[in-house]
Amino acid sequence: MNKRIYQILDFDKVIEQLVDHAATSLGKERARQLKPSTELSLVEQLQAETDQAGQVVRLYGDVPFGGITDIKASLKRVEIGGSLNAQECLQIADTIYGGKQLRYFIENIEQEEVDIPIIRDLVAQIELLNHLEREIRSCIDDNGHVMDGASSKLRSIRTKIRTNESRIRDRLESLTKSKSKMLSDAIVTIRNDRYVLPVKQEYRGSFGGIVHDQSASGQTLFIEPQAVVEVNNLLSEAKVAEKVEIERILRELSTEIAGHHSYLTTNVVVLTQLDFIFSRAKLGRSMKAAMPKMNDQGIIDLKQARHPLLSDDEVVANDILLGEDYHAIVITGPNTGGKTVTLKLVGLATLMAQSGLQVPALDGCRLAVFEDVFADIGDEQSIEQSLSTFSSHMTQIVQILKQVNQKSLVLFDELGAGTDPQEGAALAMAILDYVVNKQARVIATTHYPELKAYGYNREGVVNASVEFDVKSLQPTYRLLIGVPGRSNAFEISRRLGLDDQLIEAGKKLIGTDTKSVEHMIESLDTARRQAEQDYDDAERTLQEAEALRDQLTKELQKFNQERERLYQKAEEKAQKAIEKARQEASEIVESIREMKHGASLKEHEWIEARKRLDQAHPNLTDKSSESSQATTKAGKQSFEVGDEVKVLTLNQTGSIIAVGAGDDIQVQIGVMKIKVKKRDLRLIKRENPVVEKPLATVKGSNYHVKTELDLRGERYEDALQVLEKYIDDAILAGYPQVTIIHGKGTGALRKGVQDFAKHHRNIKSARAGGMNEGGSGVTVFELS
Structure with a gap:
């Protein structure tokens, strides 16, 4: 590119x-x-x-x-x-x-x-x-200095250096005390890597030795006294030996590193x-970005896409679709309305995606791989080259038209601007026709009213606009696909105070064709707003219904738990009363047997009476009589998906939508889905089974089940119940492997699916899908 x-x-x-x-x-x-x-x-x-x-x-x-x-x-x-x-x-x-x-x-x-x-x-x-790292660190400390322990020779040399330095300092400090009046300052300093004293000029001959330096004024001489010259020589020799040994150590380390x-x-x-x-x-x-799914068909599908370089309080998210039903978008609308930002967003997102970067949009977005991305954006007028605005734009456009093909993305900003409006509009349409015929993907912005209806007369082209709020006189920066931009000049002028007579006079001067186009746009805009309102109302109603369903489900669970508690409490109370009565009756019988009057009774008669007494207590249950009958019937029959049943606890009828492996059955009553125990159901009607051609015939079994299950969009509990039923069906069908589609999302459903596999005895193993299987959005089960 x-x-x-x-x-x-x-x-x-x-x-x-x-x-x-x-x-x-x-x-x-x-x-x-x-x-x-x-x-x-x-x-x-x-x-x-x-x-x-x-x-x-x-x-x-x-x-x-x-x-x-x-x-x-x-x-x-x-x-x-x-x-x-x-x-x-x-x-x-x-x-x-x-x-x-x-x-x-x-x-x-x-x-x-x-x-x-x-x-x-x-x-x-x-x-x-690890060995090389230890070798280096055993020789060099964290500050980058070669340590004494790097070699025994280096340790010995540095011991000599410290000994000689100590001897020199001791002698020089003794001199600073005894001859302090002869010194400019009672300190020991260093010149030319040798220890010296700052001696006043007039006392030069009192110390002897070597002069290494003098102050700027010449009043102080830095003298190495004769008493330390020999030791200083030994110190210098030791430092030279230290340098040689360090160089040897570093050469050995460098050789080790080279290996x-x-x-x-x-x-x-x-x-x-x-x-x-x-x-x-x-x-x-x-950027709160998502991974785009790439394609080579030129399809761009961005959901709530945001320009990555705009701050969150400035950017407006937009949906953009290109490359499926249409290959070109012509965007009209007012200045500063966001048209150029939309162009740059699509181009920049494409470059980012082709570079391996994620794009700031919702999950599930799609982007295409293009061989070239062309853009004519901004005013590149050059005084030095004597090029006008129109000429500079056309220079770029000519170069684009020479290279464009079906693998190109072309972005035109204000196509045809800078010249006579009628000629510019005609030229813009001709350029668009040429690029569209090349099967390239095109997004163009324009002010020309002639292009507002361009998409209605060309196959593969759609109009779009950036929304403008006439009430606030501000753009909303929302991109509206399928709706050309309206001219808001009259509405804006009226709100700014222009006389109505002038506005009406201006409207009469507009051509018939222009009026027709404006009426068409106004009708489309009204229909769009009504559709958005209807969608919002439907969404709100759906949310209210889901909230009501959740509330009813919770209330039902609470009711069932309370009912079970009361039944259990009543049964325990009755059981205690029966035990007490049985104990009292037994005591009475024993008393009678001991009485003389009971001597005429036979032993077997006493035993029979005792047996009848034990069998006299009632059979208790934790359900009503109707539920008990339903339980008996439920125990003798099986339920199937599609059965029409009566939920005894609610006195409502519904249909079975899922049958679990345990005692729970999922029933749909109107828009509400609930879980019910088998004992609380009574079969009303069963549909005749529909004979279908089996999807798979494995091991002689005609079992109707697919090799993959899509759980996306399901609630967590419902998804696991459907999964359990599906695995049973897949095992009956004899499948060796099945694919579970759960999506990425928060990862909760994926973890639930993997945990389910760990505890199911018929699942040998579970793995994430490969690159061509859906990646981490699917899990593949190996069945036994």
Whole structure:
């Protein structure tokens, strides 16, 4: 693509934001090189990387990239036999440590929490290199200094250095005390790496030794007294030996690093890629963006899309659809109404998506991969080149028309502007016809009234407008697909106080065709507003119905629980009364047996009487007689989906919509769905079964069930009940594998599906869908 388009659509500003989200200099450098790809498979790969990194960022926040630096130059130098300094060696150790921490972080994320195979594969390529890191850190401290323990020789040399320094200081401090009057200041200082004293000029001969420096005024001489010259010489020799030993240690470390050159280079490449991927994910999170589904059919479908460079209090979300029923959109409307922002939004979202960036829109958005994105936006008038506004626009348009094809996205702002309106409108229509015939995707803005009805006369073209509120005299920035923009000049003028007679006189001067177009637009606008009002009313009614259903369900559950409690309490009370009566009767019988009058009775007669007494207590139940009968009948019959039943607890009739594996059955009564126990149902009518051609014939079974189940849009509890019934059906059908579609969303339904698989004895394993199966939006069950 032409790099000029990056500046026109502000793609370079998005790159600047991406650079700010990178954690390392490696990632920032890679982010600055970001370019859109024109290969669909590569774009899908980039989007998958960003999505997986986004899952990690969403769950864990920041990702550890601390300590990682750009060591490419150091690796290049050791590759050709060079030696690194201590600071460069320390940077290599820090980078090894940073890569190790990142790898441990990703590996410690549970497989069940997030599905990130691409990220896991990348971190698996990071070499730990623990031995090399220990070697470096055993020689160099955290401040980049070679430590005494780097070698025994270095320790011995530094011991000598400290001993000699101590001897020198002791002697010089003794002199500062005894000859303080001869010194400019009673301190020990250093000149030319040797310890000296600041001696006054007139006492030069009192110390002897060597003069290393003097003050600017010449009144102070920095003298190395003769008493410390020899020790200073020993100190200098020790420091030279220290320098030689440090260079030897660093050469050995550099040789060791060179031996791991290929592993370190791999680590740098992988860490750069990971930081780049996570910077894209963090940018998407800051923009509240979503992963678009990419295609190569030129389809753009954005839901509630927002311009990524506008603040939340300024931006207005819009729906934009292009490439299915129509290939071109002509947008009309007032100035500052948002037409140009809409153009830039579509172009910028396309460039972002083709670069692997998520776009600020709702989930489920779709974007196309184009070979080229062309835009003629803004006034590029050049005084130096003697080009007018019209000429500058036409220069750009000519270049676009030479390159446009069916794989192009073309954005025209104020097409045909800057010349005679009649000629400009005709030229604009001719240009649009040419681009549309090339099968390119086109969005154009214009002020010309002749283009307002353009979409009605051309196949594959639709009109659109940006909404304007006449009452407030302000644009709302809402994009209205299918409705051309109205001329609001008369309404605005009336609200600003222009005399009605002047307004009516102006209206009479408008041509008949223009009036017809304005009436048509007004009719469409009225119909649109009415449709939006009807939709809002229907949505509100639906929400109220759902709230009422939830309330009734809760009340029903509360009623059933209270009824069960009362039944249990009554039964316990009755049972106690019966036990007490049985005990009293038993005592009476025993008393009678002991009496003389009872001697005439036979033993078997007493036993029979006792048995009748035990069987005399009533059979208690926790349901009404009608429920008991229904329970008996329910126990003898089975219920099926579609059966018309009576819910005894509510005295209402409904139809069965789901039968669970346990005792619960889901019944729909009007718009309300409730769960009912089998014992609380009575069968009223059963539809005759409809014989259908089976979807699958497995193991000799004609069982009517699909190989996939879509749970999107279902309530959590309802979804699991439907899933349980579906798995039973799939097992009866003999399927070895089924696919459960649950979507991504909040992840609650996906987790519920996976938890269900863990506890079902007929599910051998469960895994997330592959790239061509729906990704983390589906779960695949292996059935036994």
